[in-house]
Amino acid sequence: MMLAFILKGMGMSAGLIMAIGSQNAHVLRMGLRKQHVGLTVMICIVCEALLISAGVAGIGGLINSQPVLLALARWGGAAFLIWYGVRSLRAASSQQSLVAEGGELSMTAGKAALAVLGVTLLNPHVYLDTVVLLGAIGGQQPDDGKYWFAVGAVLNAIIWYLALGFGARLLAPVFAKPVAWRVLDSLIGVVMLILALNLLLG
Structure with missing residues (x-):
């Protein structure tokens, strides 16, 4: 029975976490550039674990009942996604986007x-997927099932970010070509702007 809840948590988390978004795009880019990959992956996993745990504990229902908080998250998130998208599109036309291991080599661990x-x-x-959605589904599981559901969701996050961050280097030969970086940056930029538009129209 415990295994069933864990697998359910992993499955639900996988369906949400694998969608193209700003976080996955950033982890992929850091992995390709081989910059602070371990730090980036660790922070993603810790944040995911904390948000999922908060959602299962009941925070998701509280946030969902506060229209002001949801509105702030929507407008603030849209502004951030627009900035990130424009930044990526600008990078697609700059020399920095043409080097797989250069351009941002001076980035410190803090940055x-x-x-x-x-x-x-x-x-x-991130909040809608983890705190609200996964939290609501996990919270509906009977008895200790919600905790095992959360364990499964977090386990999936660990597997996914480790694979995305450290597996990105397998694509390094592809991104040795200048055009590959232009395509990646352009794709990331367009996706971020579409996500922002969806937020504003949602």
Whole structure:
């Protein structure tokens, strides 16, 4: 029975976490550039674990009942996504986007931590997916099932971010070509702007 709840948590989490978004795009980019990958992945996992746990504990229902908080998250998140999207589109036309291991080599661990915290905590989709949605589903599980559901969701996050961050280097030969970086940056930029538009129209 315990295993069933864990698998359910993993399955639900996988369906949400694998969608293209600012966080996944950032982890992929850091992995490709081989910059502070361990730090980036660790912060993503810790944030995911805390948000999922908060949701299962009942915080999701509280946030969902406060229209002001939801509105702030929507407008603030949209502004952040627009900034991130424009930044990526500008990078697509700059020389920095053409080097797989260059351009941002001077980034310190502090800046790397702030960057991943930004794409994680300033994106309202993260809260909607983890705290609200996973929290609501997990909270509905009987008895101790909600805790095992949370364990499964967090386990999936660990597997996903480790694979995305450290597996990105397998794509390094592809991104040795200048056009690959232009395509990646352009794709990330367009996706971020679409997400922002969806937030504003939602």
